[in-house]
Amino acid sequence: MKQPPRSHPLWLAFVLHRLSGLTLALFLPAxxxxxxxxxxxxxRxxxxxxxxxHPLVKVAEFGLVFLLAVHMFGGLRLMALEFLPWSNRQKTLAAGAVGxxxxxxxxxxxxxI
Structure with a gap:
């Protein structure tokens, strides 16, 4: 099976989903x-x-909520990939999920704030 190029939007969605999951996994024990x-x-x-x-903590909270939302929508994208027919239109949906x-x-x- 041919791999999509690394500039492909769905490859970028794959990487973002993995990174958000890893970051959340590191955050949860703390x-x-x-x-x-x-x-x-x-x-204490x-x-x-x-x-x-502190304002920096507020920015970090923004990042955490962003990662949670990205991970959730990335999971929905994966479920759609497994259960629905895949089309070029779904690239737009993946970008919309990030938005x-x-x-x-x-x-x-x-x-x-």
């Missing part, structure tokens, strides 16, 4: 550890929550 601080060390959690007001992910995470970011 997130769960931080949540555990509410039970084991509430004062309060310190982290104060840090969450919607950017919109959703941007909306979250604007509400957070």
């Amino acid at each position: 997130h769960f550890w931080l949540l555990s601080q509410a039970i084991t060390a509430p004062a 959690l309060d310190g982290f929550l104060t840090l969450a007001e 919607v992910a950017l919109f959703l995470s941007g909306t979250f970011f604007l509400r957070a």
